[in-house]
Amino acid sequence: MPAKGAAExxxxxxxxAGKFTAGDSISGEYSFRSRFExxxxxxxxxxxxxxxxxxxxMALSAALADAGTPVDSVRTDARVTLRMVDGTPTITSIALNxxxxxxxxxxxxxxxxxxxxxxxxPVSRALSGVPEITMEATLA
Numbered sequence: 001m002p003a004k005g006a007a008e009x010x011x012x013x014x015x016x017a018g019k020f021t022a023g024d025s026i027s028g029e030y031s032f033r034s035r036f037e038x039x040x041x042x043x044x045x046x047x048x049x050x051x052x053x054x055x056x057x058m059a060l061s062a063a064l065a066d067a068g069t070p071v072d073s074v075r076t077d078a079r080v081t082l083r084m085v086d087g088t089p090t091i092t093s094i095a096l097n098x099x100x101x102x103x104x105x106x107x108x109x110x111x112x113x114x115x116x117x118x119x120x121x122p123v124s125r126a127l128s129g130v131p132e133i134t135m136e137a138t139l140a
């Protein structure tokens with residue numbers, strides 16, 4: 001089933017504003033200030049971060065369960081960095097930080113499963129053009 005999202009921007013770049021929806025229950029507003037000046041509202045990079053954290057957490061949970069170590073919890077924070085590169089706004093890095101509560105697994109096995117999830121989750125694969133994607137994985 002395809003995922004749905006939509007956005008509408010009104011006005012010029014610096015003074016305009018936009019609204020977005022993702023699926024049936026997520027919506028928000030964004031602006032030049034929320035994207036480039038840390039102003040109020042959302043921005044596309046936050047949505048990318050949430051999508052990556054969500055996908056990665058699900059992929060890691062599935063991999064661990066398939067290996068016989070079902071999780072109590074996997075929490076992932078993602079930080080997407082947007083910088084100017086040759087005068088163009090560019091996503092230059094994504095940092096994933098995941099903490100798992102997984103009975104019966106050691107830190108090395110958890111990190112190995114996390115590396116597999118990082119390489120294999122659909123959002124990670126879609127973002128493969130990002131120059132740097134790092135990951136830190138620890139057990140709670």
